[in-house]
Amino acid sequence: MRKAFAGAVMAVLVVVMVSPVFAAGSAHQNTGCGLGTMLWKGNADNSSLFQAFQATTNGSFGSQTFGLTTGTSECSQPSAFVKNDRLNEFVVANMDNLAKDIAMGGGETLAAFSELLQIPTEKRSEFYQKLQANFAKIFTSENVVLANVVDNVAAVSAN
């Protein structure tokens, strides 16, 4: 009954929406190991009526339904902090916000990064200052990737 009602309402709506301007879905686009590695799934910004449905389903693309991690298999691995998978995954997924936080001298992403590096709370502000002062040595070029960033952070913080 409930479904029949909703269905009846929507059936008419659907007929109205037969229009060529449907948003094309895009799966994980633009993946990589450097800046600009954003997850574009479920982008609702394309002004289309089908936002209504995109927004409701939050359609998840791909088969990964229980992925505790997202993986960095396509990236070359840093030599510092070996085997710290969570750190590497975090940096790959958050590199842009991490760069921003380091440049601005603080922020939630930088705090999470520090926690994964097990920097004690009382040493964080010193750590942040060091990274900020050495921003250009960490993010050496626009083509910087995971391995560079992690290794550069290790080198900078060892000084």
Place this chain on the structure above:
Amino acid sequence: MYFVFIPAVYRTLRSVYLFFVVLLPVLCCLPGADAFADDRSDYLAALVQSAREKRLDGERTWKILLHYEKAGSGVESLVDDTKFFLAPDGKKNPRTELEATIAGFFQQETGDVEHPQCRFIARYAWLKEQLSIDEARLLRVECAKWKEALASMKPKSAVLVFPAAHGNGPSSMFGHTLLRIDSDKRNELLSHAVSYAAYTEQSGGLAYAFRGIFGYFKGYFSILPYYEKVTEYNNIDHRDIWEYDLNFSEHEVLRMVMHMWELKDIYSDYYFFDENCSYDLLYLLEAARPSLELTDEFRNGLKSWVIPTDTVRVIKESGIVTKINYRPSQATRILFLASQTESAYQDVAADVVKQKTSPQAVLKANIAPEKKKQILDLAAELIQYRFSRKELGKEDYQKQFLAALNARSTLGVSTADAVPVPTTPPEQGHLPGKFSVGAGYRTDSYFMEIIWRPAYHDLMDPDDGYVEGAQINFFDLRGRYYFKEEQARLHSLRLIDIFSLATRDKFFRPVSWKVNTGLEQEVLSDGEEHLIGRLNVGGGVAYSSRFLGASYLMLDADLIAGGALADNFSFGVGPSAGILKNVNDFWKISLSARSLFYSLGENRRSIKATLGQNFKITTNNSITLSLSREKTSGHYQSDVLLGWNFYY
């Protein structure tokens, strides 16, 4: 031994079935006919007997763990995946499923499938407790995968997460809810997000909508790092996130995670309107604390759909929310940063983004260091924003973003304040249903009007808790009784009515748009009202000013169809414009006008102006006063309406 057991089993037809289908294979497969196997089959029979005596299949926890809902005279699970049931008729039979589950615990381990003790770990934990199961008398099973997942999550506490609608997509109000499971990690980004979503290979089109409405998509639970969800909502969709801390104990959170584990790779047919993300999440909360009655609120209610804010309300009313947190989207943060920056420096930031000046030039400029900081903070956020909106290619973005950050890193720690939290969280806004009673006068007759709108928010409804300028009305039904003619008639039925009034400024250039369709009374060339079908769309620009509020200008296209029209239809275009202003917290005014020239089908001309006002009385009560005047094909009509709106 079998002879002792058989009379009990044969008691009902169902039990016969159970015996052959479930228990017998289990008993047969036990290793050898040794003493242990005998003991185990005795023990199984005893446990099944005990479960029957305790009527565990009728317990609320069992109903929750299996997602059983009333269906006709019996029950039916909302889970559609056959892997979720151990009894062949488990979807509809709580008792056979319970007994098959107990039998499953006695199964031999096979290499490729997880053992039921692990696969259905929440059921196992509950039944172990209810039946005081002695694990020493079962087969020992390791559950390595579960232990690994648990070690990775380390669940301690839980948070309900609600991403609010985004600025230029009113339909995202139908939004989403998810859960965050916190561990011993202090940083929330490092927590896990649990979400129920439809698995789709497509994301648009007629077939997509159809499949979503009628349950042809499969919904799965997923677990992802929370930072991915924050990126998705805050940085890509630009939706603010609200977080509601729940008062679950560590033990309750563990129970919830166990149930999540049971739902791993298990699908339920996904229905956009009721069996959706927000509804299925309620089961997880009930699994944590079975005394919570959350799904019942919707099953027993009058509403035919489940809207995320309603689930947030129900959860909050259940008393389990301890604290509310707000996580502004990047667009919200940009607006706030801009509001803290003097206009001249906003322009400098805009110039950096447009590459009219460089971040290095800002550093060298004769500006106070604090102001440089503001400029570059704003510029860096804007560059990232443009990339997220795909207004900027990846390579250009990388260069510009890094250049801005490089310059910014020389200026010291950011001193920007935190974005202020909106005073009304989404669940404290008006309820999405509306029922109105009003009286008015039209041209030459008094009338009474009744409005029913099941969902969701109108531009004229109070904005608290909602995104300003975002309207989506579904199934807005209006009936009128005219006293002069002593006649009741359908005034309008708008199946959908979306209006996105998104104002433009220095940094954001959104397109405002609208679409509405349905049946309406329209004055035609004979000067009389006739019921016509209408599809009206429009697009344009909107700006905001302190004095006028939001003002917009659009180009409309209007298609009407009906037997009373020459050629049965008429199509026209023309401008529409209006202003919408919140005078104060409880008084809202709108003024709009449109002029349409119909040149396809019946030739006609229509011009109409409307003044609307809304006075908020309480969160869920308001008064509307509207006046309109129109001239259609030479006939003038005036309409005055005073109404009381009740939101439910």
